[in-house]
Amino acid sequence: MFPTSLLLSILVLALAVSADPIVVRDNLVRLPFAKQINVTSSGHILKNDQARAAALRAIGEARAGGKLQKDAVISVPVQNQAVIYVASVGVGSPATTYSLLIDTGSSNTWVGAGQAFVKTSTTTETADRVSVTYGSGEFSGNEFTDTVSLGGGLTITKQSIGVATRSEGFSGVDGILGIGPVDLTLDTLSPDTSGTIPTVTDNLFSQGIISADEVAVSFEPTTSEVANNGELTFGGTDSSKFTGSITFAPITSTSPASEFWGINQSIRYGTSTSILTTTAGIVDTGTTLLLIASDAFSRYTSATGAVADETTGLLRLTTSQFANLQSLFFSINGATLEFTANAQAWPRTLNTAIGGRTNSVYLIVGDVGTPTGSGLDFINGFAFLERFYAVFDTANKRIGFATTSFTTATTN
Numbered sequence: 001m002f003p004t005s006l007l008l009s010i011l012v013l014a015l016a017v018s019a020d021p022i023v024v025r026d027n028l029v030r031l032p033f034a035k036q037i038n039v040t041s042s043g044h045i046l047k048n049d050q051a052r053a054a055a056l057r058a059i060g061e062a063r064a065g066g067k068l069q070k071d072a073v074i075s076v077p078v079q080n081q082a083v084i085y086v087a088s089v090g091v092g093s094p095a096t097t098y099s100l101l102i103d104t105g106s107s108n109t110w111v112g113a114g115q116a117f118v119k120t121s122t123t124t125e126t127a128d129r130v131s132v133t134y135g136s137g138e139f140s141g142n143e144f145t146d147t148v149s150l151g152g153g154l155t156i157t158k159q160s161i162g163v164a165t166r167s168e169g170f171s172g173v174d175g176i177l178g179i180g181p182v183d184l185t186l187d188t189l190s191p192d193t194s195g196t197i198p199t200v201t202d203n204l205f206s207q208g209i210i211s212a213d214e215v216a217v218s219f220e221p222t223t224s225e226v227a228n229n230g231e232l233t234f235g236g237t238d239s240s241k242f243t244g245s246i247t248f249a250p251i252t253s254t255s256p257a258s259e260f261w262g263i264n265q266s267i268r269y270g271t272s273t274s275i276l277t278t279t280a281g282i283v284d285t286g287t288t289l290l291l292i293a294s295d296a297f298s299r300y301t302s303a304t305g306a307v308a309d310e311t312t313g314l315l316r317l318t319t320s321q322f323a324n325l326q327s328l329f330f331s332i333n334g335a336t337l338e339f340t341a342n343a344q345a346w347p348r349t350l351n352t353a354i355g356g357r358t359n360s361v362y363l364i365v366g367d368v369g370t371p372t373g374s375g376l377d378f379i380n381g382f383a384f385l386e387r388f389y390a391v392f393d394t395a396n397k398r399i400g401f402a403t404t405s406f407t408t409a410t411t412n
Contacts, residue, residue, distance in 0.1 A: 045354060046313035046366050049289050049381065052135025053368050056105055056282070057376045059133075060256025063186070085219075085230065085285065085382070087177055090149030091161060092120035098174035102232065104217075104261050104392060105286040107184040107199050108132050109148075109177050110139060110162030113170035117163040122147040128189040130162040136286075137169015143189060148200065150234075156204060160197045179215050179232075179392070180260060201234055201394060210235025213395040217285065218242070218404065219386045221411040223349040242389035242402035249333035251397045254280035257376045261392055263332060263399055265378065267292065269303045270326035278331070279377040281368075283390060283399055287381030290339075291368035296377070300365055311355045314346065315363040322361040330380075337401060338408075343387045345412040 086099045091111060096118040098111045108130065111117050124145045131140035141164040148159040164175065178184070178199060185197035198206065205213040218241040219230040231241060252262040257280040267276040276296040292300065301308075304325060306315035317325065325341035346354065346362040356362050364383040368376070387407050391400035 045288050048136055049287050049291055049366060049379070050369050052105070052287055053291055053376070053379055055133065055135035056260065056284070056379075057256055057370070057374065060259040060376065063183070063259045064255035084173060086173055087232070088151075089177060091146050092118055093122045093147050094120065095147070095149045100175050100177040101170070101173050101286075103176050103178050103286045104180050105282070105284045106132060106134060106176060107178040107180040107182055108162055108188055108197060109159065109175070109200055110141070110164060111175040112141060112162075112164030113139065113167040114172070114174040117144075120146075122157075124158075128192050130189055132162070132188050134169065134286075137167065139164040139167035139170070139175070141165040141167075154209065156200060156207060156209065159200060159203055181394070183259065204234055212236055212393075214391060214393040216241075216389065216391045217385055218389050219382065220404070220406040221343070221347070221386045221409055223347045223411060237389075237391055242404050243407075244403055246389070246391060246400040246402040247333065247335035248391075248393070248396075248398045248400040251399070252280040255375050257282050260284070261399055262376075265330050265332045267296065267378070268329045268331070269300060273299070273303050275299050275303070275328070276372065276378060279372055281376055281378030281380070283380045283385070283392075285382060285385065287379045288383065289364045289366045289381050290383050291366050291379040291381065293370060293372040293374070293377040294367050295371050297365070297367040304363070306363055309356070309360070309362065312362055313366075314354070314356075315365065317361040317363065319359070319361060332401060335401065337388060337403070339384070339387060340408055342408075342410045342412050343383070347412045
């Protein structure tokens with residue numbers, strides 16, 4: 001469990017009305033959350049991300065095929081997530097506060113991994129069991145509906161909540177706040193295998209608490225193991241968190257990326273070196289690194305001159321090589337986003353936290369584990385999201401990106 005003093009960042013719920021993404025300026029309602037590095041062994045971050053990628057791919061392929069079967073999920077060793085972002089969420093009346101992981105790659109909200117669930121007068125048990133498998137663990141238990149509090153006196157009534165009777169891979173937290181596409185909840189209930197579960201975002205919208213069915217994510221790069229560095233904005237966008245305009249890309253039609261918050265993009269290194277031609281992948285808060293297809297990773301390794309570091313599992317550069325590292329350029333629906341050399345580096349002050357050497361530079365670009373053409377050829381994880389503002393627009397089935405004051409920061 002995280003001390004409440006760590007949970008000091010901002011989550012904003014918008015109340016304005018507009019047909020376009022809402023820009024929120026006043027009367028913001030804030031819910032605290034925080035980042036913490038949770039590495040338990042050398043090389044843990046890359047292994048965790050690759051395990052998650054494999055599980056997401058298998059789940060997406062099974063869903064695209066018509067029905068998710070438990071044997072469709074790749075079996076991977078359970079390990080706690082390496083970098084976690086947690087929100088403090090109240091459940092019940094009076095509310096019990098739980099620390100929940102923020103995850104755009106799943107859509108069920110559940111508790112019970114740490115602190116036990118407390119029933120109150122607003123708690124109603126349904127007839128269903130609930131079960132979800134993740135790349136970093138799994139949980140199973142019973143479905144309830146209950147009041148969910150997001151701070152500032154703001155509550156959602158009759159929100160579906162999974163209550164774990166068994167969970168693995170979630171040490172230090174109480175569960176997950178799932179803000180992925182609602183279809184990801186299909187087949188997570190039994191016996192009601194045909195039903196989906198409205199997400200927290202969906203219910204905020206349907207209950208008239210917010211006026212747009214979307215959530216925006218803002219983070220900034222940090223150099224400490226525990227940091228208050230971000231903001232979620234439900235129902236609109238916070239204009240103080242981004243610069244310029246937001247460019248939107250439609251959800252990709254390519255499976256299995258289309259089952260998640262998936263888009264098409266290409267990546268270039270420097271002025272002319274193609275790393276990844278236009279292909280499908282996902283944007284995911286549950287992934288720490290920037291993962292790209294195996295052949296693209298080979299091209300990136302050659303272009304940078306980096307070598308594989310056996311201890312951390314990451315690519316490694318000398319400081320002189322890093323001085324010559326060029327930017328990556330992401331082309332997304334006609335917009336070009338520059339991912340600077342500094343953005344490609346793991347924070348050097350945190351090298352020892354991942355088993356690295358203080359005088360080396362480690363890169364946050366990793367191998368997703370499959371070649372281009374698999375249908376999930378990249379994952380833009382938190383390393384990417386710490387440099388760009390992102391809007392997950394459920395109503396219009398699109399994702400938006402904008403630069404921030406931290407896009408070109410030299411924090412790392």
